[in-house]
Amino acid sequence: MPESERYFEPFVGSGAMLPFRPSPIGVAGDVIAELIQLWLVIQNEPELTAKEYELRWTRLQNEGHTAYYQIRDSFNATRNPHDFLFLSRTCVNGLIRFNKNGDFNNSLHHTRPGIAPERLAKVIHQWSYYIQNVKFMAADYRQTLAEAQTGDLVFLDPPYNGTKGRYMPTDFNFTEFYLELERLNYHGVKWVLTFDGVAGDRTYQSAMPPQLYKTQLDLPTGNSPFTKLMKTGLDAVVESVYLNFKPPPEIVSQVLNFGQKKLSPQPDLEMKQGHLFN
Ligand SMILES: C[S@@+](CC[C@H](N)C(=O)[O-])C[C@H]1O[C@@H](n2cnc3c(N)ncnc32)[C@H](O)[C@@H]1O
Structure with a gap:
C-alpha cells in the first residue's frame, strides 16, 4: 500500500489489515454497530x-x-x-x-x-496498541468515506457476491458501490479493493466496471477456509485486487511471484480450526 496521509477502512470487520496500514492515522467503519x-x-x-x-x-x-x-x-x-x-x-x-x-x-x-x-x-x-490512532464509526461505508480526500488511501473489502446475505438481511448494492468508487476517483482518493475473484468453479469477476480502476492483480490465495469449515468442499480461491492507480513495477512482480508460489505445491498451510480458539 502506498504512503498516505490517512488510512480509511470502511468495511473493517475483524480488521485483519489494520496493523499493516501505511499511515498511523486511520478511520475504520462497519455497518454492524455491535462490532464497532x-x-x-x-x-x-x-x-x-x-x-x-x-x-x-x-x-x-x-x-x-x-x-x-x-x-x-x-x-x-x-x-x-x-x-x-x-x-x-x-x-x-x-x-x-x-x-x-x-x-x-x-x-x-x-x-x-x-x-x-x-x-x-x-x-x-x-x-x-495497534489501533490507538484509529477512529471507529458504526456507519455505512459512504459515511465513513465522506471525509476522504486527495492524499488519503482507502482499503475496501466489501461483502463478496459469493457471500450474499451472510452479513446483512438485505443484499449489498453493487451499483451504488461502483458510484462511490467513481466519486473517490473524482476526488483523487487512492483505493485498493479486494473483490470477488474465482472460488472453485464460480467466477464473480465480470461485474467490476473496467473504467473504474487502473490495475487488476489476481492472487491465488489457497483454499477457502469458509467452504472448508462449512464442509461444502474445498474451493481454490483467486482473489482479485483492484487499484485505481499504477503501483511500482517491483510491487506488481512481488504480487505475481506470491501468486506463483501459491500455485505450486505447498505443504499444508490451510487453516487449522483449532488455532482459532485454543
Ligand atoms: C468481507 S467483510 C470484511 C472483512 C475484513 N477485511 C476483515 O479483516 O475481517 C465485509 C464487512 O463489511 C460490512 N458491511 C456490509 N455492508 C456494509 C455497509 N453497507 N457499510 C459498511 N460496512 C458494511 C460487514 O459487516 C463485514 O464486516
Missing part, C-alpha cells in the same frame, strides 16, 4: 475487556452450556460488547450470525473450551 462497540472497548479499555472475558470464560468452564446461552440472551437484550467478544470466541467455528430480528443465533462450540483468558489478554493488549 467491541473495537472501542478493545481500544480504550483493554484491561477491563480482558477481565470481562475471563469472568465469562470461567463461568463457561464451571457451568457449561447454560452459561453460554444466558450470555447470548444477555447480549441480545443489551448488546454488551463484552458478551459479544465472549460469544465470538466460543460459538460454533467463530461464525458471527444474526437472525432476521438481528439476534445473535449461533450455538456453543461445545467441544472447545474457548481461548484461554491469559492468551486472549495478550492479544487484546497488542490490538489495543
